[in-house]
Each structure stands twice: as structure tokens, then as C-alpha cells.
Amino acid sequence: MRTVNAYAAYEKSANLDPYQFDVTPVEGHNCTIRVLACGICHSDIHVIDNDWGMSEYPVIPGHEVIGEVVEIGSEVTNLKVGDRVGVGWQASSCLQCRDCLSGNENLCDENKPLIIDSKGGFADYLIVDSRFAFHIPAGIETKVAGPLLCAGITVYSGLRYGGMTSGQEIGIIGIGGLGHLAVQFASKLGNRVTVFTTSEDKAQFAREMGAQDAIVIPKGSNPPEPDRKLDILLSTVPVSLDWAAYIEYLDSDGTLVMAGVPDEPLTIPLLSLLVKRRRVMSSPIGGRAMMMEMLSIADRFGIAPIVETFPFDRVNEAMDKVRENQIRFRAVLTR
Ligand SMILES: [Zn+2]
Ligand SMILES: [Zn+2]
Numbered sequence: 301m302r303t304v305n306a307y308a309a310y311e312k313s314a315n316l317d318p319y320q321f322d323v324t325p326v327e328g329h330n331c332t333i334r335v336l337a338c339g340i341c342h343s344d345i346h347v348i349d350n351d352w353g354m355s356e357y358p359v360i361p362g363h364e365v366i367g368e369v370v371e372i373g374s375e376v377t378n379l380k381v382g383d384r385v386g387v388g389w390q391a392s393s394c395l396q397c398r399d400c401l402s403g404n405e406n407l408c409d410e411n412k413p414l415i416i417d418s419k420g421g422f423a424d425y426l427i428v429d430s431r432f433a434f435h436i437p438a439g440i441e442t443k444v445a446g447p448l449l450c451a452g453i454t455v456y457s458g459l460r461y462g463g464m465t466s467g468q469e470i471g472i473i474g475i476g477g478l479g480h481l482a483v484q485f486a487s488k489l490g491n492r493v494t495v496f497t498t499s500e501d502k503a504q505f506a507r508e509m510g511a512q513d514a515i516v517i518p519k520g521s522n523p524p525e526p527d528r529k530l531d532i533l534l535s536t537v538p539v540s541l542d543w544a545a546y547i548e549y550l551d552s553d554g555t556l557v558m559a560g561v562p563d564e565p566l567t568i569p570l571l572s573l574l575v576k577r578r579r580v581m582s583s584p585i586g587g588r589a590m591m592m593e594m595l596s597i598a599d600r601f602g603i604a605p606i607v608e609t610f611p612f613d614r615v616n617e618a619m620d621k622v623r624e625n626q627i628r629f630r631a632v633l634t635r
Contacts, residue, residue, distance in 0.1 A: 302332070306423030307615050308358035309348040315616050316348075316422065319358055323427055325371065331379055331430040332371035333387070338421035339364030339446030339607070340622050340631040341477075342538075343389065347415050354416055362421030363389045363414045364446035364632075366436060376430040384442070385433040386595075388449035389585050391418055392429045403589040405432075406457075422615060422633065434591050437599035447477065447605040447630040448598055450585065454559055455482035455534065456594040457586030462532045462557040466490035471533040471549060472511070475502040477630045478536035478559055481605055483509045485594075486534075488601040494530065496523060496546075523549070530554055540564045550578045558582040607632045 301322050308319035326332050344361035346352055365387040369379050379385060393400050393408035400408050414420050414428070436445045455478050464470060470486040472479050473496040487493045487510030494513040495506040503514030517523050522542045529551035535541070538560040547556060547568055558566075558580065568580065586594065598604065606629045610618040618631045 302425065304419075304423050304425045306360045306419060307612070308360045308422075310358045312350045312355070312357070313348060316361070316619065319360065321419075323425070326373045326427055328373045328375050329429050329431055330373045330427055331369050331376055331433060333365065333367035333385060333426045333428065333433065334370045335362075335365055335367040335421050335424055335426055335635075336384075336442050337366045337446050337609075337632055337634045338362040338612075339450065339605075340618055340627075340633065341447075341450050342622065343450070344415065344420075345619070345623060356416065359415060360419040360422055361415050362423070362426075362633075363387070364449045364451075364630075365414075365421030365426055366442050366445045366449075367421075367426060369430075369433070370425075372430065379430045379433060379435075384436045386436050386445055386449045387414060387421065387426065387428050387433050388453060388591070389413055390432055392432060395431070403587045405587045406585045407587075422612070432588070434588070434595060437595055439599040439602075440595070440604065443609055443632055443634050444604040444607050446632050447481070447607065448595065448603075449591070451477050451605065451630060452481050452485075452598065452603075453586040453591050453594050454478060454583075455536065456485050456597070457590045458534055458557045458559045458583040459486060459532060460586075460590065461583050462534065462555045462581060464489070464491065464532055468492070468531040469494070469529065469551070471496060471530040472506075473497075473533065473535040473541070473546070474537035474560065475506045475509075476536065477605070477627075480506070480509055480629045481603070482534055482536060482559075483511050484601075484603040485597065487511060488603055489597070494528075532557060534559055536560050538562055543568050544572065547572050547578060547580075550576065552576045553578070555579045555581060605630045609634045611635070
């Protein structure tokens with residue numbers, strides 16, 4: 301028997317308070333991870349606030365978990381005790397439907413999020429299906445690895461399914477937790493990156509991250525007429541923009557990829573899609589093979605989030621700063 305010390309929201313929108321529970325030795329495909337670091341994502345806040353109507357309290361947030369395997373079930377073959385692994389948003393899937401068998405476990409009808417059906421990583425230990433725990437390459441530091449497991453895979457998979465290879469023109473809307481990673485993935489893989497942001501200092505920062513062009517569009521304004529066209533435009537902001545104007549930035553066969561999810565439906569004249577055979581798509585996290593590929597690319601090309609770290613016992617201070625958008629660019633709890 302092991303006692304797990306976690307932080308939980310006991311009710312909707314509550315601060316996090318200590319929460320203890322006992323676990324029996326792991327069985328089957330499960331493993332126990334000693335948590336070394338855990339990123340904080342806006343989805344943690346959506347679940348604490350029950351914004352999606354599926355939260356079960358107490359909620360133990362945390363789905364950008366990095367830790368060391370300390371115990372494995374009898375059927376675990378992909379991990380061993382002592383391995384450093386990461387766990388993201390997805391805790392399990394059926395592993396036998398067509399989506400799962402084609403490497404799209406993230407699209408499985410049976411897919412289960414880590415912090416809704418089970419307990420997340422704001423804890424000293426995490427118990428999880430080993431088939432959804434991923435080896436972290438040695439070149440990626442523990443304190444920056446967590447955000448790759450959610451923010452990183454979200455933008456990487458979105459760009460890949462949007463058609464990203466290399467040598468392309470790629471636009472990124474928003475330079476926050478998602479956007480600053482998207483700029484790195486797109487530019488380090490040999491694409492020419494244009495960012496759309498609201499301030500000159502974020503534009504300057506995006507250039508330092510690898511963007512060639514930055515278009516500053518103050519809040520409430522529309523983008524100027526494009527003077528060059530994009531193969532892919534990835535939006536990382538959860539707000540409604542003048543999508544009809546942004547669509548005009550896409551070249552023929554270009555794709556608008558929505559990683560941020562605005563509340564309102566998109567308003568795009570179909571004719572502006574039709575005449576240039578443009579597409580609009582959206583994409584949730586990524587499958588297991590894509591996760592391994594993303595981690596390998598991040599390791600080889602030195603791609604990492606910029607993080608602000610907090611000890612676990614200052615979790616509420618960190619959560620408040622995330623709620624108030626005061627973090628540049630991802631908050632991570634560390635030991
Ligand atoms: Zn997340
Ligand atoms: Zn499935």
C-alpha cells in the first residue's frame with residue numbers, strides 16, 4: 301500500500317487543497333511514476349471550473365507529467381523501473397478500433413483524459429497505463445519536458461496533419477504557450493514562419509524564436525492585405541478573429557488549422573475556400589506515434605518551452621498566474 305499526496309479541487313472553481321489517497325500495488329499494464337515535474341495547462345482550469353460539464357470532484361489536475369517509473373505491473377514491457385517518462389492529456393484508449401490501430405489513439409471513441417476519469421499529476425505519485433507513458437529523450441530537461449506532452453503535441457500534430465513538411469510558408473497566430481512552441485517546430489524544420497501577434501515585444505520575441513516575419517495586429521483590428529501567401533496557418537488563440545480576412549493569407553490548397561477553440565462558430569465565405577481549394581481543420585492532441593516523433597524532433601532540434609517554475613506547495617499561486625495570463629510562457633511545478 302502506498303499513500304499518495306496530491307493537490308485537489310474539492311468543488312467547482314475551488315483553490316487546490318491537499319488530498320491523500322491510498323493505492324494498492326499496480327497490476328497489468330499500469331505503472332507508478334514518481335512525479336518530478338508537472339506543467340499547468342489552461343485545460344486544467346477548464347476541468348477545475350467544470351467548463352465542459354464532465355468533471356468529477358475532487359479533481360486532481362495535471363496532465364503534463366514528467367516522472368520516474370518506480371513500479372510496473374506484470375504485463376508492462378515498454379518501461380522499466382528507473383525510466384524517465386512523460387504523460388499527457390490522454391490516459392487510455394481501446395487500442396483495437398480503426399483509429400487506435402492506425403496510430404490515432406487520440407481520436408478513439410473510448411479515449412479517456414487523465415484528469416477526468418482518473419487522478420492527475422499534481423501529486424507525488426501518478427498511476428497510469430504504461431502504454432500512454434512516453435520515454436523522455438535524455439537531451440530534454442525534466443523541467444521543460446512537461447509542456448511538450450500537451451502544448452507541444454497539440455501544435456506539432458496540428459501542423460503535421462495540416463501538411464507541414466519543410467521548405468513551406470507557415471503562419472502562426474498567437475505567441476503564447478502554444479504559439480511559441482509552434483514557431484520553434486515550424487522554423488527548426490526548415491520552414492519560413494510568419495507570426496500574427498498583438499504587440500511589438502511579442503513580435504520581437506517570435507523573431508528570436510525563429511520567425512522571419514511578424515505582423516502586429518492590435519486587439520480588435522483586422523489583418524492587413526497579405527503580401528505573401530502561406531501553405532499552413534495555425535491559430536493558437538481561443539478567441540474569434542476575422543477568419544474571412546485570415547483565409548486570404550492561404551495559398552492554393554492551403555490549410556487553416558485551428559488549435560485554439562473559440563466559443564463562436566467560424567464565419568468563412570465558402571467561395572474563398574472554393575476558388576483556391578483551401579481547407580479548414582482542427583485537431584486534438586496527437587496519437588502515440590506522433591508523440592514519440594514530436595519528442596524525438598524536440599530533442600534533436602533543441603526545441604523547448606520557456607517555463608516559469610514553482611515548487612509544488614506554491615501550486616495555488618501558480619494557478620492564479622495562469623488564470624490571469626501572467627505566465628510567459630508555460631508554468632511548471634517542480635520538486
Ligand atoms: Zn493541456
Ligand atoms: Zn480505439
